[in-house]
Every structure is written in structure tokens, then in C-alpha cells.
Amino acid sequence: MTNSATTSAPDRPTTTSPRSTRHVTLATIALAMGGFAIGTTEFVTMGLLPEMATGVGVPIPTAGHVISAYALGVVVGAPLIAVFGAKLPRRGLLLALMLAFAVGNGGSALAVSYESLTAARFLAGLPHGAFFGVASLVAASLVETHRRGRAVSLVMLGLPVANVVGVPAATWMGQHLGWRSAYWAVTVLGLLTVAMVALFVPRADADPGATGRRELGAFARPQVWLTLLVGAVGFGGMFAMYSYIAPTVTDVTGLSSSAIPLFLLAFGLGGVLGTMLGGVLADWSIFRSLIASSVAMGLSLALFTVTAKAVVPGLLTVFTIATVGSVLVVNLQMRLMQVAGDAQTLGAAMNHASLNAANALGAWLGGLVIAAGLGYSAPSWVGAGLSLAGLLVLAVSAVLHRRTTAAARV
Numbered sequence: 001m002t003n004s005a006t007t008s009a010p011d012r013p014t015t016t017s018p019r020s021t022r023h024v025t026l027a028t029i030a031l032a033m034g035g036f037a038i039g040t041t042e043f044v045t046m047g048l049l050p051e052m053a054t055g056v057g058v059p060i061p062t063a064g065h066v067i068s069a070y071a072l073g074v075v076v077g078a079p080l081i082a083v084f085g086a087k088l089p090r091r092g093l094l095l096a097l098m099l100a101f102a103v104g105n106g107g108s109a110l111a112v113s114y115e116s117l118t119a120a121r122f123l124a125g126l127p128h129g130a131f132f133g134v135a136s137l138v139a140a141s142l143v144e145t146h147r148r149g150r151a152v153s154l155v156m157l158g159l160p161v162a163n164v165v166g167v168p169a170a171t172w173m174g175q176h177l178g179w180r181s182a183y184w185a186v187t188v189l190g191l192l193t194v195a196m197v198a199l200f201v202p203r204a205d206a207d208p209g210a211t212g213r214r215e216l217g218a219f220a221r222p223q224v225w226l227t228l229l230v231g232a233v234g235f236g237g238m239f240a241m242y243s244y245i246a247p248t249v250t251d252v253t254g255l256s257s258s259a260i261p262l263f264l265l266a267f268g269l270g271g272v273l274g275t276m277l278g279g280v281l282a283d284w285s286i287f288r289s290l291i292a293s294s295v296a297m298g299l300s301l302a303l304f305t306v307t308a309k310a311v312v313p314g315l316l317t318v319f320t321i322a323t324v325g326s327v328l329v330v331n332l333q334m335r336l337m338q339v340a341g342d343a344q345t346l347g348a349a350m351n352h353a354s355l356n357a358a359n360a361l362g363a364w365l366g367g368l369v370i371a372a373g374l375g376y377s378a379p380s381w382v383g384a385g386l387s388l389a390g391l392l393v394l395a396v397s398a399v400l401h402r403r404t405t406a407a408a409r410v
Contacts (some may be wrong), residue, residue: 027139033158036162039158050247056114060247070122074352074353075353075354077130086345095198101128109181130349136348147283163272226400227397228354234391245264267319274324291394294390298383
């Protein structure tokens with residue numbers, strides 16, 4: 001497999017001077033703030049699932065479908081926005097996406113029933129994938145080719161930082177001020193991101209050659225589909241476990257609900273380390289990093305079925321799962337940018353569509369085994385199986401690559 005970050009550069013790299021380096025830093029922080037807001041809204045739902053279930057009058061497994069609704073919004077929104085927004089200037093598209101995100105989260109806070117909450121979460125998820133895809137392309141265009149993996153990882157750093165700061169804080173807020181307050185806080189974060197992007201992200205002309213048809217060409221590439229499948233299945237293992245982390249902490253570890261933010265913090269810290277490590281590893285070898293992180297994910301999830309019964313081992317395992325999961329996410333993002341060719345917007349955006357398909361799949365399968373009476377450790381076994389399935393897809397991708405390369409040499 002090629003070790004380069006991209007096959008087709010998203011934009012011509014720039015040479016940074018001291019002044020432009022400052023501008024690049026500010027732009028990256030603005031883009032990462034969007035990731036922070038998105039990460040907070042995506043993961044706080046898991047920490048507040050019992051409160052939300054009580055608030056809208058449904059059992060916890062049913063409330064877990066709210067998580068799936070958000071994920072479905074990402075899956076639907078990423079390709080649609082990428083195709084119809086391909087000709088738009090990227091900064092303008094980022095601003096529109098974050099405004100829509102803020103509106104969706106405000107609607108979540110105002111929801112009065114399970115049905116209206118589910119619909120609002122779906123709407124809030126629509127801009128998610130496209131924002132990360134466009135933000136990744138913008139970040140990659142601001143640096144030299146050999147630093148693009150690290151640039152993209154810095155944008156995506158907003159997600160794990162959200163799990164360190166935003167999610168525990170919003171979870172605490174939701175437990176003490178009502179779960180709706182968490183979504184109001186996310187709405188404010190979305191509006192703050194709009195302001196920062198407007199101020200710090202440089203203007204860029206739209207790609208004159210971009211068309212919806214060209215973007216859809218990504219779906220004609222088998223390696224794009226295989227990479228999406230790795231994300232949807234392999235990363236679903238993490239969500240099978242993490243979607244039910246709150247009841248796992250109370251029912252399996254035997255702690256009170258006040259300990260849930262501590263586990264969320266461990267998850268967030270692991271994500272920060274994994275995202276930073278993932279960028280470095282992507283600049284080394286994208287495909288090898290995907291294999292290693294998939295293996296480590298499966299082993300860690302299997303281990304959690306045992307360690308969840310004790311506080312310290314459980315915390316360490318959650319930290320490890322988050323670390324290897326974040327390495328996987330960064331390298332999936334880079335892999336899609338690598339194999340999508342000139343369909344850059346769709347390729348980059350579809351990573352988070354596949355990851356949220358993983359979210360929906362993991363939460364659904366986890367809910368099934370819990371509802372079947374197998375207990376809150378059972379989703380981790382489901383997760384280990386999904387990680388193994390993702391590894392098998394990577395093996396198919398490697399075989400196809402070798403055959404394609406061999407055929408091209410003949």
C-alpha cells in the first residue's frame with residue numbers, strides 16, 4: 001500500500017512564513033472548535049441517556065435509538081451536502097453547515113417528546129460529516145504535503161478534546177440542570193464556531209471543475225467502498241460498548257451515576273492521545289496504521305468485558321479503546337482522501353458518514369443484546385466481533401490493491 005497521505009492533493013500546498021503560520025494556527029483552531037461542538041453533542045447523549053430516557057418517557061434501550069437517529073442524519077447528510085455543495089466556496093459552506101448545526105441542537109433542547117427529540121437529533125446530524133470533510137480539506141490545503149496527516153489530525157482533535165472537557169462538563173450540567181441544558185450549551189458552541197470561521201479561515205475560490213457528477217464518481221471506486229465499510233463495521237465495535245457506558249458504570253462497575261463523567265474523561269484523554277498519534281502514523285503509513293488500530297480495538301473491547309467490573313482496570317481499558325479508536329478514525333479520513341481521486345469533497349465527508357453508520361449499528365446491536373437479557377457487558381463482545389469484521393475488510397482491500405497494481409504493471 002502506498003504510504004502517501006493523498007493520491008490527489010486537495011489543494012496546492014502552501015509554504016508558510018512566520019505570519020502565515022500564525023494564520024494557519026488560528027484557522028486550525030477555528031475548525032477544531034467546530035469539531036469540539038460536534039463531539040460534545042454526539043457523545044453527551046450517551047452520558048445522559050438515563051436522564052433523557054426518563055425525560056421523554058421511554059426505556060433506556062429505546063432511548064438509545066436517539067443516538068442512532070443522529071448517526072443516520074450524518075449518513076444521509078454527508079453525501080447530499082458534498083454533492084450539492086461541491087461548487088460552493090469552502091468557507092461559506094463551513095459557515096452554513098455550522099449554522100444548521102446550531103439550529104438542530106436548539107431544536108433538540110426544545111423537543112417535548114421522544115418522537116420530536118429523535119427528529120431533532122436527525123436534523124442536528126445532517127451537517128456533521130460534511131463539516132469534517134470540508135474542514136479536513138481546508139486544513140490539508142494550508143500545509144506542505146508531508147504534514148497533511150498532522151494537519152487533519154489537529155482539526156479532528158476537537159472531537160477528543162470535547163470528550164475531555166465538553167462532554168464531562170455537559171454531562172454534569174445535564175445531570176444537575178436538566179438534560180436540555182447540555183444541548184443549549186452546544187448551540188452556543190456552534191454559534192461561536194460560526195464567528196471564528198468567519199474571522200480566521202481564509203477565503204478560497206470554489207473549485208471551478210467541481211460538479212456533483214464528479215463527486216459521485218467516488219462511488220465508482222471499490223477502495224472507497226471498502227474503506228467506508230471498514231469505518232461502518234470496524235468502528236461500530238467502539239460504539240457498541242460506548243453507547244451504553246452510563247448503565248455499564250452503574251450496573252457492572254457498581255458505581256453511582258456521579259462516576260460516569262470520570263469514565264467519559266478517560267475516554268476523552270485517550271482520544272486526544274490517539275488523534276495526535278494518528279496524524280503522525282498517517283504520515284508514516286496509512287494502511288499499516290489501520291491494521292494495527294483495528295487489531296488493538298478488538299482486543300481492547302474483549303478485555304473490557306472483564307475489566308469493566310473494577311474501577312481502575314475499567315478506566316484504563318476505556319482509555320485504551322479511545323486511543324486506538326482515534327488512530328483508526330484519523331487514518332480512515334486520510335485513506336478516503338487518498339482513494340477518492342478528484343472527488344475530494346465527497347470522499348472526505350463520507351468518513352464521518354461511515355463512522356456514524358458505525359454509531360447507529362453499534363448502538364442498535366448493543367441495545368439488542370441488552371434487551372435480550374445478556375447484560376451490559378455483552379455489547380463489548382459485539383464490539384470485538386465487529387472489529388474483527390473490519391479487519392477482514394482491510395484484508396480484502398489489501399488483496400484488491402495488490403491485484404490492481406500487478407495488473408497495471410503488465
